Each structure stands twice: as structure tokens, then as C-alpha cells.
Amino acid sequence: MLVVEGFLENGVFTPNKPLADVKGRKYATLTVTENEEKERQERMTAWQQFGEAVINSGEELAGNPERFQFRTLQEAI
Numbered sequence: 001m002l003v004v005e006g007f008l009e010n011g012v013f014t015p016n017k018p019l020a021d022v023k024g025r026k027y028a029t030l031t032v033t034e035n036e037e038k039e040r041q042e043r044m045t046a047w048q049q050f051g052e053a054v055i056n057s058g059e060e061l062a063g064n065p066e067r068f069q070f071r072t073l074q075e076a077i
Contacts, residue, residue, distance in 0.1 A: 008032060
């Protein structure tokens, strides 16, 4: 996957750098972000609401949770 940043103006996308490595016709997805800070704040608010809902649910967890550790890339090979 290739990620290309640029800007969209009047329906035309202009990349920040030339796309010399892209040959022929390729399928692409364009994501338009209007305000990244607003989106980040909305995600943070959603997680906060989720956490509060879990805490306020009053549900008791049964058993003892197990600790686990992610393997490093070297351990996975």
C-alpha cells in the first residue's frame, strides 16, 4: 500500500510529491480529513464514555485476569 499526502481543490487531488513509481491505472481510495484535531477529540470522548459506562455498569468480573506480554518481532521469528 502506498500512502500519498496532498490536497484536494475543486475536485482535483494534487500530491505533495511526484508519483513516479505508480504505473498504469491503479485502484485508490481518497480520504478527506477536515479537521484532524476534531476527529481525535471525538475519538477520545467516545473512549471516555465507554470507560465510564464500564465503570458504572456495576458488573463484577469473575475469576482472575491473566497478565500477558506481546512478543517482540525477534521472538516471533
